[in-house]
Structure formats: C-alpha cells, structure tokens
Amino acid sequence: MHHRYDVLVVGAGGSGLMSALYASKNKNVSVAVLSKLYPTRSHTGAAQGGVGAALGNVSEDHWEWHMFDTVKGGDYLTDQDAAEVFAKDVIDAVYELEHMGLPFSRLPDGKIAQRKFGGHTKEFGKAPVERACYAVDRTGHMILQTLYQQSVKSGVTFFNEYQVLDLIIEDDALGEKVCRGVVALEISTGEIHTFHAKSVVLAAGGYGRAFKVTSNALSLTGDLMSIYYRKGLPLEDLEFYQFHPTGIAKLGILITEGARGEGGILRNDSGERFMERYAPTIKDLAPRDMVSRAIYMELREGRGAGKDKDYLLLDLTHLPREIVEGRLPDITDFARTYLGVDPVKQPVPIQPTAHYAMGGIPTSIDGEALADGNGNLVRGLYAAGEVACVSLHGANRLGTNSLGDLIVFGKRAGIAAAKYAEGAHFEELPARPDAFAKGEIERLKSGTGTENAARIRKELQETMMDNVSIFRTDETMSRQVEVLKELQARYKNVSVHDTTARYNTELTEALEVGYLLDVAEAMTASALNRKESRGAHAREDYPDRDDESWLKHTMAYRDLSRPGNVLIGYKPVVLGRFEPKPRVY
C-alpha cells in the first residue's frame, strides 16, 4: 500500500510526538506519525526523575550554569552551540509542557517543584542545585501522556504498530542524498507499506537491548540507527554508551537518580559511603559515568554485597517514609515487587545497567541529518531524541537532560521538517521502493537456515556486556569484533518458522536482531578506535583523556564493499564559552 504525507515522523515517544505536534502547527503541510508500538507505550514513559531546566524555583539558577554542567558532564565533547540552545530553550519548553496540562509536582507557592540531580550544580560546579522539574517519579510518563493527549486533541494521524524496514534515500542529479520516504511493515496484517514523504523525522530511540542488563524496553533495538548505517551513512560517537549506576540488581530496571537527589546514599558491603573517595565534592550526585565506574571498582575489589558479591546497595532508610513513598512511589513499588525489598526499611540491591546512547544519527542543531563529517546533509531527513546525536550529551549525559533533549530538539526538528516540506516537492520514488524490504522478509520467511535469532541475540547481549561495557580494553574489544563477525555470519542462516501474515512477532523480532548486530558492530569499532578515556568511554589501556588527539567526534561508516569492516572518520567538536578543563567533582 502507498501513502503520501508532507512530513512523516517515525517514532511516537517524547521527541516524535513533540516533532509531530510542532510540525502540525504549520497548516500548509500534512503530518503523520508511524510507531512500532502504541504511542503511550514508548520508552519515554519509563523516565522517572525529572527534566532539568534553570527555572530557579527552589534556589537561584541560570541557563549558563546549566550549559556549563552539560558541557562538563559531557567531558567537553559536547557541542557548545547545541548546549547553549538547549539550556536556554529548555526553560520555555518546560513551561510549554505545563501549559499543555502536564501535572508537575508543586512547591507550596504553586510553582513547579524542582530537586537535585547528578552533575547539576550552581556557580559552575560549587554545589548541587535543584534543577530537575519533576512529576513525582513519573516525569517521563507524564511527558509522554501529555504529548499524546495533545496529539489526540490536534487530530494527529497515527499509524500504530508499524515496523520500519527501510529508508528511501537516493542521490539527486547533483549527487546530493535525498530522503524520499520510508518502507514499513504493518505488524497486524503483514502488509508492506510505502510512505512517500517530503521530509522524514526519525525519533525512534536507542538500542539498550544490545546488552544483557539494561533499563531499556524490549523494543529498543536500534532499528533506525542501523538502517541509516546500512546505507553507508555515519553514526556519530557510538562509543559513548551510558551505564546508569542504579539498575535493580540482575534485572536492570531503573531506579531514578532522583533517589540520590532526595538524599539516597550508595554503600558497599561494609556499609561504607564509597562515593566520598571518588567524588569528594558532590559524592553520590556525581555524573553517571563516574558513579558507574566507582561501583564497578568496588565490585572488582571484592566489596560487593550478597553471596556472589555482585551488587551494591542504595540506602534510603535514613529518609522519612513520606519522602520515599511520597516522592519516589514508583521505584518503591518496583523494589517491593521485584526484590521483595522495602526501601523504607532496607537498602536496595543495585548494579549499573545499560541505559542511554549518547551517540546516534548525526544532526545539526535543527535536527537535519548529516551525511558525513563535513556538514553535507541528507536532504529531507531529520532526527531527534536518543536516535540522534546533536551532541548535546557529548561523552556522558547528565540525568534529566534526555527529557530536555526530547522537548527542545524534537520541537526544533518538527518545525524545521515542516518548513522544509512546505517549500519542497515530492521527489520521485525509485521504481520498486519496497524491493529491499520485501527481499529481507522473503529471505527470513523462506530460508532453510537453522539458526535461531533469539540465541544469537542472547550471545550478543552477553558478549557486549563482557567486552564493551563500563570498562574496555583493546583485548576485550578486539575479541568482540570477532564475536560479532561470527554472529553476523550466523544471522545469515536465521529463518523464521512462523509463516503467517498477521502479528508475526517471530519475524519482527528476527528483524530486530539484525538491527542490534549492526549497531553493535559500529559501536564496537568506534570504541576500539578511540585510544583515550572520556566520559562513558573508559579504557583501562588508555586511562587518561587526551584532548590533543581525541577532542573530536567519531563518525563510523559501514564499508559497503567489505562487510564487517567499519570506516572511521571524524568531525570537530564545536567549542565556545567553556574551555576544556580536567573534570573533577
């Protein structure tokens, strides 16, 4: 089936809905949203603690301080033009959400409540500041619900439960790359649809499911990043993958940093508050990369808790019950449900959990997708949110800045995509735009191979966890390169047993495993290439940051002529207001 929209948004989480809402305000263009899930099930809904904005409702705050924290938090790999736009715009964006009805928690004077979060400080690093605007511990849920509610109000057209199979990107007469639409599988019928569009906004999230222990939903499999990469287009800074310090032990379910913002303390097996040794100034509220590494060091030195000494403890027992149950009700429920632990009375077993991709599809500050490190665009293509890398987060994202990213850059991408579509015509589609997608499905459905996609995924997740997680070395990553080559070869022999058309979830999962393998390949090559430690990329064989050689973004391209080979290019970091300095807290 064939569809035509001026603007097509892929993904219906925070950034996709924000894009669609703001694109729809342009009455000269038609807009539709395509989502693998029902929109309210997008993973933005799992974000808990807050959205950072320098409202100054609790104590003095300024956008410059927020910008500084973001740049320093990103270990100076953050593009400072993006950080400046962000720190200024997020203030208005938060007020806009409130005007859309978002139910923020409130202070006694009726203003939006704010609390402390990791790496957010006053006066350029002096002390923690209350910057996270929150709605209990359901801030992401409230943002997702509010934006979906507004989409219903605005009559946005949705295609729910459609899985993207391909992007239609062709060269124009001048050799410039142009996006002309999307090919997708309607999961409920098995039908392949072609969406012809003047502009496409990719807002499809991350790929935490490449790792064994992750806070991410089962649906976060890097689909659109991989499809972009398969075209020979670059993925930026994939080596920077964030492990959140506090996932529920073994399960990885997120426990918000807001728990430490409210006064929670990390302790090792002997009850020691170990963060005092690693970040003496802001202790448990140090940025995530530092806390995750500290936890890893504690575990490695035998100070873990439990019979296998494989987890640490998040202690909230000194806080009043009203704070724990009142401001952190969901995580209290999670601990009780999944661990049988009552956080009011007992410390909660935690371990770092794969959480967030700082890297992704490179974009300009208006969300335009970049075709290389020289500023060339894929015309008509935009990206926002976790799938994108505008390089706001640099080498490490501060807590709350993902929700801020969604609303600021989702909005900018939506406005830019609509403006572009308004002045563009429908570029001609290739003769059989869905040929590649149909071939893929045919191959999986009629193949005679004996490989099981789920087993390949399990091996991928376990080996990525062992070899490319919190600490890496040349040895572990080189090993992973070989593992991935083997898994890629085995993936070619995957066949799907389910031959039915409707809701063939064996097929959709097998496709997702292919996406995960590709993004893992790009990520591992990027990490192996960067011979320094910066932010979330911590190499034991190169423990120091090296600005002279590595103050630059990685651009990883698939070598289309040699499968398995990854080509690495670079892009300069946009510096500005804040000079790179050693990063101490």
Next chain:
Amino acid sequence: MFVNLKILRYNPEKDKRPHWDTHKVECEPGDRVLDLLNHVKWYVDPTLTYRRSCAHGVCGSDAMLISGRNRLACKILVRDLTKDGGTITVEPIRGLRVERDLLVDMEPFFESYRAVLPFFINDEAPPAGERLQSPEDRERFDQGTKCILCAACTTSCPIFWVNGRYLGPAAIVQAHRFIFDSRDHGTERRLNILNQNTGVWRCRTAYNCTEACPREIPVTQLIEEVKRAVMYQQV
C-alpha cells in the same frame, strides 16, 4: 523449580477455535510471567504471540488474564502465583476481539479513551511562567495520572463484557484526571459526555476494576467521584 505454563492459543489463520497449550518451564520463584512467555517464544515455540515492551509495569503492553485475574505479565512473579510443580494459566484479556493468542484488538479501547476529551482544555492565554497550582490541588487528581492505558480495568468489568459501548473504567479515570485538575476548563463538556447512557451510570460498583489495576489506582472510587460530579454538576 518447574511450573506448567498453560497458554490459551488462537491463530485465526490456522485455528477454528482457541485451544490450550501447556509447557513445562524451568524457572526461579522471582521470575516474571513475561520471562516464562519469552522463554517459550524464544526457545520452544516461536509462533507464540503477545505484546510486551518495557518489562517492568510502566508501558501497559502485556495486560493478560493470568491465573484468573487481569494483570501485567511483567509485574506478576511466579512466587506470587504458585509453587514448584504448580500451574499458571495465561489467557487474553476479555471483551476485546482476540487477534492472535494473547494479543487483542485495542482499537475499541482507545476509541473510548478519545471519546472523553482526554486532554487539557484551557483557552486562556497562558502566563509567561507556569500556571500556579497548590500541592493540594495537584494531589486531587494524582491517582488518575498513574494510568498506563493497559486496559486491565476495563476488560475486567462485567458491564463492559456485556455492553461494549460502555466507555469503561479506564476512560472514566482519564476524564477524572482532567475534571479534577484546577487548571482545566473542560469539565462541563466531559460531564455531559459521561452523563450519557454509555457513561458513568453503567457502572454497578463491582470493584473488579480496582482489583485489576496494576498501578493500584482506586478506580471505583474515582468513578464514584465522577458520578457525584455529574449529579451535582460541580467538582
């Protein structure tokens, strides 16, 4: 430990009627029912079909009828259902058409959702900053904001089973969330919708919805509050 996982299967492309499949599954007492379903799908029978996403009770994808009660497969643990050697039954939620196995057509559910004007209405120009709201006014509608639209409440309601035109508990909870929000101006319009014969008066206070809610929303109480608001035309 082992449990017998008994799943109601139905693929309209192949089956004339639903049938039970039973799998003996090795598991831990702390495993989620979703883990068991995933195990069967990934390593035993890949044709098994259900929705799932977040796997920790916040996205609402995997509401099912599990051992006789509506729950989220990712939020109910084996140890809360049975012991070693016991049986767990899994069926699709009731009252919505089964598309395949445990997966139902959600469209009628979202149609009811859209019918109650589930969005903030206030046409006055907003201030430069936030609209102020006291913590007490914010607290007034907190319960409804927890809703994840999983449909566990609506599909446990006997009135909904016999009359699919009843908007159902989830839609009323969504309306409540806005009716009792001090910033919202759409109350009258929503109360008129809920005063129709598809609205709140269908509720017979069976409390099934409250028992089914995986987010512990006191659904029946919220419906009662809406009934009172309709009766007295004020909140």
